[in-house]
Amino acid sequence: MKLTGVHTALVTPLDEAGQIDYDALDEILERQIAAGVAGVVPMGTTGESPTMFNAEHDGVIRHTVERVAGRVQVWAGTGSNNTAQAIRTTREAEKAGADGALIVTPYYNKPSQAGLVRYYRDISEATALPVIVYNIKGRTAVNVETDTLAEIAQLPNIVAVKEASGDLGQMADVIARIAMQRERPFYVLSGDDALTLPLMSIGGHGVISVVSNLVPERMVALVEAAAGSDFAAARAIHYELLPLFQAAFIETNPVPIKAAMNLCGIPAGSVRSPLAPLNQDSHQRLEAVLRRMGLTD
Numbered sequence: 001m002k003l004t005g006v007h008t009a010l011v012t013p014l015d016e017a018g019q020i021d022y023d024a025l026d027e028i029l030e031r032q033i034a035a036g037v038a039g040v041v042p043m044g045t046t047g048e049s050p051t052m053f054n055a056e057h058d059g060v061i062r063h064t065v066e067r068v069a070g071r072v073q074v075w076a077g078t079g080s081n082n083t084a085q086a087i088r089t090t091r092e093a094e095k096a097g098a099d100g101a102l103i104v105t106p107y108y109n110k111p112s113q114a115g116l117v118r119y120y121r122d123i124s125e126a127t128a129l130p131v132i133v134y135n136i137k138g139r140t141a142v143n144v145e146t147d148t149l150a151e152i153a154q155l156p157n158i159v160a161v162k163e164a165s166g167d168l169g170q171m172a173d174v175i176a177r178i179a180m181q182r183e184r185p186f187y188v189l190s191g192d193d194a195l196t197l198p199l200m201s202i203g204g205h206g207v208i209s210v211v212s213n214l215v216p217e218r219m220v221a222l223v224e225a226a227a228g229s230d231f232a233a234a235r236a237i238h239y240e241l242l243p244l245f246q247a248a249f250i251e252t253n254p255v256p257i258k259a260a261m262n263l264c265g266i267p268a269g270s271v272r273s274p275l276a277p278l279n280q281d282s283h284q285r286l287e288a289v290l291r292r293m294g295l296t297d
């Protein structure tokens with residue numbers, strides 16, 4: 001399966017009671033598909049997966065697969081800091097018909113590099129789904145070193161890494177030592193919107209994007225330009241979107257992007273505790289960015 005382009009890290013829309021709003025999710029999904037994204041990723045970080053009960057987590061993935069109906073890829077977020085839980089959730093995603101799983105490294109318990117290999121091996125042996133390794137040290141406290149990723153990538157259904165380490169040098173190392181050396185494809189995707197263009201300029205394949213929840217057409221245009229080596233066009237879009245890339249992380253993701261969507265008339269609702277709505281200063285800064293970009297009046 002080709003894993004390139006824009007894959008949107010979906011928000012999970014909530015109603016006023018804090019319950020999942022499936023009608024709003026349908027609206028979001030149809031908007032993403034119409035914009036030309038390559039795929040969607042329910043129940044990742046942006047989807048507030050740690051705040052979801054098992055039935056909710058499974059339900060969002062199942063609903064997404066059914067609504068998408070094969071029109072774009074669905075990569076289900078199924079990682080955990082409990083390997084058995086990650087296996088359970090991945091198997092449920094497989095039953096639901098997801099195209100693959102995005103599996104974050106364990107957070108809080110800080111496994112060693114050997115522990116990371118064991119985690120992905122155990123999950124890989126328990127599912128036939130293709131798996132994207134998700135490296136995000138800022139949330140997990142553990143970086144997947146390139147040597148470790150090279151070992152993990154030998155597992156038959158490990159097909160990609162979502163790189164959110166923020167270290168472009170490490171990403172280049174992964175491309176040079178794994179993606180360019182392996183006989184079967186290994187895809188390197190940005191986990192940071194602002195690093196999409198830099199990563200693609202050195203051989204990366206696309207992005208799992210937060211801001212494409214709001215501006216999917218522009219992210220698709222950026223990635224398509226970069227993939228076609230039209231770096232002048234890609235650079236222009238990058239700088240057009242840079243204020244939004246920055247504003248989307250003025251507070252913890254997905255708080256700002258959900259607020260931005262609501263301000264632009266896209267139903268996202270609030271966030272679940274322990275997250276909290278944007279403070280007044282951040283809200284005003286976000287509103288100013290959206291106005292300057294012409295996204296709101």
